[in-house]
Amino acid sequence: MLPVSYYIYLSLALFIIGVIGVLTRRNVIIILMSIELILNAVNINLMAFSRMWGSVDGQIFAIFIITDAAAEAAVGLGIIIAFFRNRPTVLADEMDLLKW
Amino acid sequence: MMLDSILFYFFAVLAVGSAILMVTRRNAVHSAVFLISTLLATAGIFLQLQAEFLFVVQIILYVGGIMVLFVFVIMLVNLDVAVRQMKFNRQSWVAGLLALVLGGLAIVVFRSGGGAFNLMASPVTTMPPNAEQVGTVLFQKYFLPFEIASILLLVAMIGAVVMAKRKI
Numbered sequence: 001m002l003p004v005s006y007y008i009y010l011s012l013a014l015f016i017i018g019v020i021g022v023l024t025r026r027n028v029i030i031i032l033m034s035i036e037l038i039l040n041a042v043n044i045n046l047m048a049f050s051r052m053w054g055s056v057d058g059q060i061f062a063i064f065i066i067t068d069a070a071a072e073a074a075v076g077l078g079i080i081i082a083f084f085r086n087r088p089t090v091l092a093d094e095m096d097l098l099k100w
Numbered sequence: 101m102m103l104d105s106i107l108f109y110f111f112a113v114l115a116v117g118s119a120i121l122m123v124t125r126r127n128a129v130h131s132a133v134f135l136i137s138t139l140l141a142t143a144g145i146f147l148q149l150q151a152e153f154l155f156v157v158q159i160i161l162y163v164g165g166i167m168v169l170f171v172f173v174i175m176l177v178n179l180d181v182a183v184r185q186m187k188f189n190r191q192s193w194v195a196g197l198l199a200l201v202l203g204g205l206a207i208v209v210f211r212s213g214g215g216a217f218n219l220m221a222s223p224v225t226t227m228p229p230n231a232e233q234v235g236t237v238l239f240q241k242y243f244l245p246f247e248i249a250s251i252l253l254l255v256a257m258i259g260a261v262v263m264a265k266r267k268i
Contacts, residue, residue: 016203021123023195051149056233067249071256077173078263
């Protein structure tokens with residue numbers, strides 16, 4: 001196996017790309033996809049450390065994170081559909097009903 | 101050892117390249133396809149780390165489940181207007197720059213403090229048979245969190261149904 005630091009740098013790169021996606025895009029669906037990318041980057045870290053210590057506890061944590069990602073995607077997309085029914089837009093900066 | 105690093109670099113370049121393309125594409129369907137590519141590359145990384153069970157879970161659950169949900173919602177939500185408009189919001193330059201600063205900060209912290217954990221040395225331990233071990237640990241040591249996760253999924257399912265219902 002390669003040194004763990006390689007995996008940490010890969011995970012960091014994916015995490016930063018996901019953060020850039022969340023902060024800069026206007027389309028809400030792409031923002032949700034970037035959040036999935038961030039959670040995925042975390043999973044790479046957990047898996048690398050699990051391999052490093054030779055124990056599967058990290059993989060169990062990754063299973064819980066995948067469960068969380070599924071729940072978040074279901075509820076988030078439900079919110080998007082409910083919002084789209086009231087105001088036909090998917091752009092984050094046009095969702096300003098609560099803005100003063 | 102040589103095959104290991106070839107596989108790692110292949111999947112890493114595929115994952116990072118697809119992720120960059122995902123964030124920069126205008127059309128949401130193209131973004132979804134590139135995200136699927138990133139998730140498959142990550143599954144390859146898992147396999148290279150000898151986590152066979154998570155490799156299969158990643159493909160079935162992420163690529164087969166969550167991404168189908170995303171593509172379905174993209175189909176339901178009319179995106180023709182959004183395709184012709186600006187991709188990035190007004191504060192995107194500041195936000196992107198700050199995200200890159202965050203990444204640089206993380207690299208500096210890792211370089212200066214990571215030596216305490218001996219991360220550069222490659223470990224010699226081999227993993228035990230994977231799916232069997234995951235099942236044993238999941239149902240013995242982490243049984244209560246497993247049940248709580250199932251309740252979380254139930255709540256999310258009811259929440260999504262109620263949220264997408266036309267009349268409550």
